[in-house]
Amino acid sequence: MDFIAIKDRVKSIAGLTLSIGIADFKLRNEGSYLGILWYLLNPLLMFGFLWFVFANILGNDIQYYPLYLLIGIIMYNLFQMCVSESMTAIRGNGGIIKSVNFPRESLVTSIIAKFFLSHIAEYIVLLILFFYFKIPLSQSLLYLIAILMFIPVIVGLSLIFASVTVYFVDFINIWDFVARVLFFLTPIFHQLIPYSKLYYINLMNPLYHFITLARELCLNGTMPDITIIIGSITFAIFTPILGLVIFRRLKYKFAELI
Amino acid sequence: MIALKIRNVSKTFNIGFMKNQSVLSRIISFLSFKTSVKILNVLSDVSFDVNKGEILGLIGKNGSGKSTLLRIISGIYDSDEGSVESTGKIVSLIGLGQGLKDRLTMRENIYLVCSLFGLSRKTVKKRFNSIVKFAELKDFVDTKLFQFSSGMVQRLAFSIAIHSDPEILLLDEVFEVGDKDFKKKSKEKLKELVKGGASIVLVSHELGMIREHCDKVVWLKDGMVKYQGDTEYVLSKY
Numbered sequence: 001m002d003f004i005a006i007k008d009r010v011k012s013i014a015g016l017t018l019s020i021g022i023a024d025f026k027l028r029n030e031g032s033y034l035g036i037l038w039y040l041l042n043p044l045l046m047f048g049f050l051w052f053v054f055a056n057i058l059g060n061d062i063q064y065y066p067l068y069l070l071i072g073i074i075m076y077n078l079f080q081m082c083v084s085e086s087m088t089a090i091r092g093n094g095g096i097i098k099s100v101n102f103p104r105e106s107l108v109t110s111i112i113a114k115f116f117l118s119h120i121a122e123y124i125v126l127l128i129l130f131f132y133f134k135i136p137l138s139q140s141l142l143y144l145i146a147i148l149m150f151i152p153v154i155v156g157l158s159l160i161f162a163s164v165t166v167y168f169v170d171f172i173n174i175w176d177f178v179a180r181v182l183f184f185l186t187p188i189f190h191q192l193i194p195y196s197k198l199y200y201i202n203l204m205n206p207l208y209h210f211i212t213l214a215r216e217l218c219l220n221g222t223m224p225d226i227t228i229i230i231g232s233i234t235f236a237i238f239t240p241i242l243g244l245v246i247f248r249r250l251k252y253k254f255a256e257l258i
Numbered sequence: 259m260i261a262l263k264i265r266n267v268s269k270t271f272n273i274g275f276m277k278n279q280s281v282l283s284r285i286i287s288f289l290s291f292k293t294s295v296k297i298l299n300v301l302s303d304v305s306f307d308v309n310k311g312e313i314l315g316l317i318g319k320n321g322s323g324k325s326t327l328l329r330i331i332s333g334i335y336d337s338d339e340g341s342v343e344s345t346g347k348i349v350s351l352i353g354l355g356q357g358l359k360d361r362l363t364m365r366e367n368i369y370l371v372c373s374l375f376g377l378s379r380k381t382v383k384k385r386f387n388s389i390v391k392f393a394e395l396k397d398f399v400d401t402k403l404f405q406f407s408s409g410m411v412q413r414l415a416f417s418i419a420i421h422s423d424p425e426i427l428l429l430d431e432v433f434e435v436g437d438k439d440f441k442k443k444s445k446e447k448l449k450e451l452v453k454g455g456a457s458i459v460l461v462s463h464e465l466g467m468i469r470e471h472c473d474k475v476v477w478l479k480d481g482m483v484k485y486q487g488d489t490e491y492v493l494s495k496y
Contacts, residue, residue, distance in 0.1 A: 012376060015373055015378055015379070016373050016374065018373075018379070019369055019370050019373035019374075019379070020370065020373075022366075022369075023359060023362055023366060023369075023370045026362060026366060027359065027361055027362065030361055095353075095358075096374065097334070098329070098334060098352070098353065099334075099350065099351075099352050099353055100332075100334070100350060100371075100374045100375065101332045101333040101334050101348070101350065102374045102375075102376075252336045253336075255329065255334045255335055256271060256335060
């Protein structure tokens with residue numbers, strides 16, 4: 001594929017991402033009085049609950065615990081929502097897939113675009129907390145670095161999960177369990193003890209790297225540990241490549257299997 | 259000049275795969291040495307050409323492989339063997355009604371489906387009124403599609419397809435529903451497209467329509483080309 005063909009392909013996927021994303025957003029909020037607030041409500045309720053339960057137990061050891069907790073929750077929420085919904089991106093669009101030939105990747109990228117938009121609302125809540133704790137707002141902007149590195153990882157994993165689910169339907173049930181394990185495994189509301197068993201397991205967990213990256217940059221205004229930097233860059237480069245390779249290999253049978 | 263070149267296209271489907279789509283059933287199949295493979299030959303060695311500015315009729319009984327062939331031509335399915343070469347933008351109208359979203363309005367569906375056909379939002383905006391006018395659905399722009407009749411949906415789908423700059427248009431039984439006047443208008447539009455150099459592959463069970471509009475016909479029987487050539491010749495054998 002030459003450069004112009006790649007450019008056209010990317011442009012086409014971007015245009016479709018927007019159109020499908022808008023359509024999905026409207027469908028999701030059809031007849032809803034609260035609309036986009038529903039996207040905010042779930043992470044905020046979870047934040048309130050975890051803060052209530054763990055503030056006294058863990059909050060004393062962790063500086064700015066509410067911010068620490070909220071960053072963990074909203075990043076996990078973005079990841080979990082994108083991957084979960086991507087699993088039905090192909091299966092749920094059988095009609096269109098069997099009628100028109102278009103870049104199938106856009107069905108997945110539109111989901112990520114949709115949740116990224118709602119993530120902006122979560123980020124605004126985060127900014128309010130930054131203001132409350134009198135942390136320089138310039139520090140909060142560093143969150144964008146972490147999230148922009150995290151998005152390619154979400155895209156890659158969503159592409160993998162979307163395509164594999166077409167071939168193995170019960171992958172969705174397996175993912176439900178994995179997502180729950182990830183919530184407790186990743187230091188979202190707790191802190192990792194360095195060089196513990198959990199620490200070594202988390203080195204393979206992309207969520208751990210990006211949540212830690214965001215917290216170090218925003219809350220401490222410092223560069224994170226070299227392990228986190230290398231881990232984040234590695235995941236950000238290789239996950240989308242792996243996702244695209246797997247998706248492109250599997251997509252030719254999508255229309256036949258759904 | 260050839261717009262569409264189909265050579266030795268064959269396609270099989272594994273119709274036993276449904277039993278094998280869960281991880282557990284795959285493990286059981288693997289351990290019991292039993293695989294649920296049922297192969298169905300849908301197309302065998304199909305070859306024909308469509309020239310620029312030509313309408314080709316594709317006829318055959320239900321299950322003869324017509325829709326599968328259209329899906330292979332448009333790139334929705336991959337063929338197992340053979341090749342499809344085309345020289346222009348392919349727009350397919352294969353059960354497009356299924357692709358439209360019931361819970362969205364007509365306006366939203368037009369933007370969505372046009373973008374699937376490769377049109378930018380800016381272009382759709384320019385053609386929007388023309389699409390609505392051709393479909394004769396001016397009073398239903400902000401009505402949700404589940405409130406449309408099947409004829410209205412088909413009119414909308416057809417109007418979107420012809421406004422998407424097709425150079426090769428694949429039509430699968432699009433004139434089986436809809437009123438007489440709209441059919442007449444659509445046929446006129448097809449003639450206009452063909453005059454402009456577009457090629458059309460038309461699948462239909464209405465032989466009168468095939469006789470009236472097609473330059474040549476391919477008759478598919480059990481996935482194979484039974485006869486192909488001049489319209490009158492093939493229809494006399496059908």
